[in-house]
Amino acid sequence: MSNDRPVRVRVAPSPTGDPHVGTAYIALFNYAFARHSGGRFLLRIEDTDRERSTKESERAIFEALRWVGLTWDEGPDVGGPFAPYRQSERGDIYRRHAADLVASGAAYPCFCTAERLAALREEQKAKKLNLGYDGACRLLSPEAVRAALDAGKPHVIRLAVPREGQTVVHDLVRGDVVIQNATVDDQVLLKSDGFPTYHLANVVDDHVMGITHVIRAEEWITSTPKHLLLYKAFGWAPPVFCHMPLLRNRDKSKISKRKNPTSLLWYREQGYLPEALLNFLALMGWSVAENREVFSLEDMIREFTLERVATSEPIFDFQKLDWLNGLYIRALPPAELARRLREFMPQGRACDEAFVLKTLPLLQERLKKLSDYATMAEFFYAEAVHPTVAELTPKKASPVQAADMLSAAREALSACEDWNAATMEARCRAAAASSGFKDRDLFMALRVAVTGAPVSPPLFESMALLGRDRCLARVAAAIERLRTG
């Protein structure tokens, strides 16, 4: 089973729809394994479904994987010794191999129509039989086959699965999985459009491309016997298999976009840091010896072993992702954070990095996601804020009292010779004391007046940054609003 060839692994997404977190998840483990063992990591595009595959989706996969930082040594866009790496461009190879299989008797043409197959399925369902192809065309005489072929009848090529015996999948993390051949369907290998199915293309490519370890999701485990049977039919040594657990929704079902964000584009738009996302994904199914939770991709590469991948079913836990993301954001050098914030400015305005840098001491530790910046820093960028009377009025106080608090504050602030936080705070505390209000209440009224919300970064530091004119104007506007209702 094991071999001493240099490690070659791959991730083989199919370009349908948005780039999926599951792809990044599987890519991560393949990548870490390859890098750890000094092997190669390849990207292969499995676009044999002509109905659903799109170029846009393929481009999005490239971009998304590059965004998270999982780069490939060989792939459709970077080339490599086994190009092409796009299955739609390898049709001849599959057809040739399918023909070999037919010639050796390991596969056979099947002329059954979609209608017959559907009817068959219905019948099996009604009789509560096991679902699957009944092998009708396997019984066809060579003459009948010849005739049908000569007549140009549409057909597929099916694998002639042995009716007896069993196939054992040696899974690196799960041990041996024994499956009776009788329960394996005569899988279609070549579709009537001449394109291969996943099963054929996958096996042929993995062999031809020298893949040593197939690290893929658990959902493939039941079709692995088909693949093993194919390797056997071709006379090839199979790679090592390792099935990763599936990422789950809250209800434990396989992660799906109906119940969870699954698009990597979404994670980027939300402002998750690639390094945080990768760290999180690594935690879902793998662990480091000393129980460490926070580690870089480099750390993971150094420590990675397949033996430590888990088999239990991880639920995608956003709370933990958010915590990790906040942690990584806090650890970023401010200049770097400012750079990454470019795409996350309030109201989509252009990013003034010098100013962003000034706001960061107030906001960096409060961000869980980069997108939080737009809302939390909004008041720094807005012309004015528009709190309501109710918002401006501290609990247990009246609007009139709120107006009085703000008047006292305005007076104190106007008298500030230096517009800095310490001076403002001292003056405001004194004003509160002399006018008989509690610091807390006056500060809250002022906070809402200036920032527009009862939750904000530290008040006086924010005001220092906002500048005298805008602050005083906002306080005046708030007093006005409170007085006029």
Added chain:
RNA sequence: GGCCCCAUCGUCCAGCGGUUAGGACAUCAGAUUUUCGAUCUGAGAACAGGGGUUCGAUUCCCCUUGGGGUCACCA
């Protein structure tokens, strides 16, 4: 339903025959505090059930239960 996989706090992971069953997120309480956040302290919280094997099972085996995956000319 057949086949297959999985099963430790609410969640993620550690444990690979003998532990007060550990860590993290989350939760709760306290400290700090101009709000929020961050930070620091502390607390509650788990071996699905039943049989074996063994001097001894969370750990090994079997059954049950529960959850999931898969049964396409999609991957």
